[in-house]
Amino acid sequence: MAIQGNYMGMSLTIDDLDKENLTYFRHCADHAFHLQKCDDCSLLRYPPTTGCPWCASPNATWTAVEGKGEVHSYEEVHQAIQPAFKGHTPYIVLVVDLDTQKGQPSTDEALRVVGNLTTPDGVLASPELVRQVGIGTRVRMVFADVTDGLSLPQWTIDTGATQPVKPWRYPLE
Amino acid sequence: MPLPADTDVSIPKYLRDKYAIVGIGETTYTRGSGKTTRALGTWALRNAAADAGIKTSDIDGMLSYSNNDSTSATFMAGDIGARLNFYMDCIGGGSSTEALIGIAIGVMEAGLCNCVALFRAMNGFSQVRIGGTGARSAVPINGDMLHNRAYGWQSAGQMFSPSFMRYMYEYGTTPEQVAMVKVVHSEHASNNPKAYYKKRYTVDDVLSSRMICKPLHLLDCCVETDNATAIIITRADRARDMRHTPALIRGIVGRCNKPRMDMHYQTGPIERVAAYYAKDILWPNAGVGPEDIDATGAYDAFTFTSMLQLEDYGFCKKGEGGDYVSSGITRLGGRRPNNTSGGHLCEGYTHGMNMVIENVRQLRHDIDDSCPMGPDGKRQHTYDYREGGCRQVKDIEVTANLGWASPGTTSGMVMRRG
DSSP states (O other), X not given: OOEEEEETTEEEEEOTTOHHHHHHHHHHHXXXXXXXXXXXXXXXXXXXXXXXXXXXXXXXXXXXXXXXXXXXXXXXXSSOSSGGGGGGOSEEEEEEEESTTTTOSSTTBOOEEEEEBBOTTSOBOOHHHHTTOOBTOEEEEEEEEEETTEEEEEEEEOTTSOOOSSOBOOSOO | OOOOTTOOOSXXXXXXXXXXXXXXXXXOOBSOOOSOXXXXXXXXXXXXXXXXXXXXXXXXXXXXXESSOSOOHHHHHHHTTOOOSEEEEEXXXXXXXXXXXXXXXXXXXXXXXXXXXXXXXXXTXXXXXXXXXXXXXXXXXXXXXXXXXXXTOOXXXXXXXXXXXXXXXXXXXXXXHHHHHHHHHHHXXXXXXXXXXXXXXXXXXXXXXXXXXXXXEGGGBOXXXXXXXXXXXXXXXXXXXXXXXXXXXXXXXXXXXOSOTTOGGGBSOTTOOTHHHHHHHHHHHHTOOGGGOSEEEEOOSBHHHHHXXXXXXXXXXXXXXXXXXXXXXXXXXSSSOBOTTOHHHHTOOSTTHHHHHHHHHHHHTOOOSSSOBOTTSSBOOOOOOSTTSOOOOTTOOEEEEEEEEETTEEEEEEEEEO
């Protein structure tokens, strides 16, 4: 069945034919991050697809994956384009290397999961918090609930992890 | 899937220099054109035919690209009195120009038509804003778009910035070095009477302009304009009879990609752009290398995009892009000027076609600057590149255009003076 929800004023929908995204976000709604694991070559992939990017197999099994990782890159948005974010600048978009499968199947590859920086309860982080995060920051996944069957994975600072003394930030600050 | 090392992907040698760009046409680069894309497109097409010295009815093939923000060839053709033997409207923005020129060569080689006009018509400021603001920003978010737009990650600058940021982290490139791209292109634009922004900017101007999406300041981003551009391509043997020295097409790579176009960040290094793959097609196709190129048109949707493409097409070593764009090489008077029109950062935004037009004019040795007109109707170039002066590159023979759709997709083209 199709899903429609409202998140920060944005209308989010998933069509009933879109089995891959319906399944991905249903697991997120259960606060249990899952990715497709290829039945043939055993590699995980993100975001959801209809075939394996490495071996082209259409067969995969949804598999629980630990939502922990390190910021690989980021950007800090000062002029929002999406109207829903206009009252929330500056906000940050993180590209996070999951610990799971990092460096596989080749050195420069990783499951790089996108999200905003949020508080531990999934609310968009304040500008003060945004300034503390950079490349190298350890983060853990949390979920922002939208509606039944739909939550968005987000990232929060992993206070239980060893953090870099100073994560890398854009030079002119 | 990479091609096996022994695969010869080069254009058959008999196709090198067999086709040429013989006509170029533009509207004004403006904001608030007051015209439909149909009116803009036919204006540019008429200018291109006049420039070539042919009748618009001599055009029998037509190609265009847009993101549903233009008018189809089906309307343009009738408005210029052309009966087409072939046409196709493609989806796409940056990187389309060079790729579609490749298609034009292919269909003419296959005997489908004889003279192809390629156009891009857009109201990129007053109707569908290229920066992604306005009506485009608030469309409903469905399916795969949840993985980006729901995070406020949707405009071009926002989608590309993680690559730019990681590049600075990896190589220690400074914001001052990157800003030099804008500084240099603005110098070129100050010698281009038709550029939308003719003002010369300094590094401080760039770095003190407001932050849009860190690491992009306002002046790291291109201008949004309303305009149309058109070019006419035909066989080189026909080109000899036309008005101008032809720009012969040496070789092309079209919409070449990194793995995982759905989200290229999955395959690192994420600061590597598609040029890394495209260079191995473009240079063998053209039978030349970066060292042979006299001027480049490296797509400057952002300062960073020019720099990264110049680097991954091999004009400098990986990581040395910041040095390259701030060394003076890319300036008029330097070894290899880039975007002598001022490019997308200053002249106007037409998804790459105006950069091809600029290089065609350069190869004719007839750039439209403020140099005095001679008795033969051609400008007498002074090669004095001070503000308001000349922008003709002296004795230029070979150019390269490096188109960009995203870090994951590029097209490229080498042309030489006929």
